[in-house]
Amino acid sequence: MANLRNTAWFALAVQRRRIDLGLARTDVPTLGGPSAPTMAKIETGYGVLTSAALGRLELAMEWTPGSAARALSADIKSLQDVLDAVGYDDHRSPAPQHGWPHHARPASSDWSTDSDWDSSSGKRLQPRATRTRAALVAAAAREFTTHGYTAASLNIILDRADCSKGAMYFHFSCKxxxxxxxxxxxxxxxxxxxxxxxxxxxxxxxxxxxxxxxxxxxxxxxxxxxxxxxxxxxxxxxxxxxxxxxxxxxxxxxxxxxxxxxxxxxxxxxxxxxxxxxxxxxxxxxxxxxxxxxxxxxxxxxxxxxxxxxxxxxxxxxxxxxxxxxxxxxxx
The missing domain is CATH 1.10.357.10 (Tetracycline Repressor, domain 2)
Structure with a gap:
């Protein structure tokens, strides 16, 4: 298998999966995956990935063999295509250590799936993601109304929305x-x-x-x-x-x-x-x-x-x- 060029969509899919598994980058090599520096490169959305690195990544991410290569193929046109290729199951995930990297975020017009638009970001959301975003916005509105912007607590917003930080960071990177x-x-x-x-x-x-x-x-x-x-x-x-x-x-x-x-x-x-x-x-x-x-x-x-x-x-x-x-x- 030839080396494949990394993409911002693939970077997001990898980071989401690592977060779902509750792993730090330094944990990945212990599961047979790429080294922490290689993981950092993968999650920036840049560079060329070798077939050996992709194979180790699939092992650590618990993806089926060949799924990473499919996610980097020329046929991929959106983030949802990447998620489909690796068999991503959209569910409530643990909190990430950091928000999604801005440099790794695809252009809003390219971030598409099969359901409702999020007009604030340009993303097209699946029904569950639509409900999650609505719950976050409603909880944030109440918190801003009660305490104002500066004193508003993200933890209270997440608690009211019954939402994890990982899910929040998929929609919003900050307050x-x-x-x-x-x-x-x-x-x-x-x-x-x-x-x-x-x-x-x-x-x-x-x-x-x-x-x-x-x-x-x-x-x-x-x-x-x-x-x-x-x-x-x-x-x-x-x-x-x-x-x-x-x-x-x-x-x-x-x-x-x-x-x-x-x-x-x-x-x-x-x-x-x-x-x-x-x-x-x-x-x-x-x-x-x-x-x-x-x-x-x-x-x-x-x-x-x-x-x-x-x-x-x-x-x-x-x-x-x-x-x-x-x-x-x-x-x-």
Whole structure:
């Protein structure tokens, strides 16, 4: 068998298997596998591997003879192909000594299997991996909401998610990536809400704004993912990630439509209305989360506060044409 060039996918598969077996690199030679320096080379994803090294690797990793060569063949097009070649069984694994090496991680567009996309990483996940990621993100959102980013504990997140460090490192290499995952999922929630009211052709644009704000209040109340943004926005490294931009954009589009209909007073612009509404929403989020009420909150309280803010902005900026009693009631 000719020597075969190593790949980043093969490197990840080897590291995952070694971690599953509870082995340090120095343990591998004692099982008949390659030396620790050779293991280090294999797990970097670089270099050329000899047939003898692959044979020893298969012995230590408990892979069938020839599986490593198949995993390095020209037919391999993805990480999942490598895992299939070596017969990897995706299950809960022990904690790794280190996170996945960034230099060994394939490009996100190449990391594919057969099920759902992880939009934060570009990976396509199997059902079990999808559930694991969702549990990690949900647990992280609660921890960030309770303790903030800096004081959040990865051990508590793992315990709440009933997940090992090995499984976490498959999805997220560090706490910052977990936070990014939370913000990504929050953005998806906001996108669904914003799209519903942005495209509600039967609703008056200002009514759609009021309904959109109501829906935002509901999600903030029910979803730790959404509440977590308020805390994570204070972290300098995450300030550029603002899921709220999704609904801000929808507000801006609806306010522009209201302007075109002549329903915003001429002394105000659509941007002025959106700035006022955004300040009210974000301000209430911060006030509501700093009043000493842990965890979730009763929906009517926040919704009522935001509804009062919307009505105040409309009273100041909407034209009598909209404010007249004959105006159609808001859609349900």
């Amino acid at each position: 910052a990536e977990l936070a990014d995952g939370v913000l990504t999922d929050a953005e998806q929630l906001y996108t669904a809400i914003a799209e519903r009211w942005r495209t509600a052709e039967s609703a008056h644009p200002l009514d759609a704004i009021a309904c959109l704000v109501d829906a935002i209040a509901d999600e903030h109340t029910a979803q730790p993912l959404v509440r977590a943004e308020t805390y994570l926005a204070l972290e300098p490294r995450l300030r550029t990630r603002r899921p709220s931009r999704v609904w801000e954009s929808a507000l801006r589009e609806l306010a522009a439509k209201a302007t075109d209909l002549g329903c915003i007073r001429p002394e105000f612009s659509a941007d002025t209305m959106v700035r006022a509404l955004t300040a009210a929403i974000v301000g209430h989020f911060h006030l509501y989360l700093t009043e000493g009420v842990p965890g979730g909150h009763e929906s009517p309280t926040l919704k009522t506060r935001l509804s009062e803010s919307v009505e105040t902005v409309f009273a100041a900026m909407a034209t009598p044409q909209y404010l007249a009693p004959a105006t159609t009631a808001r859609p349900a």
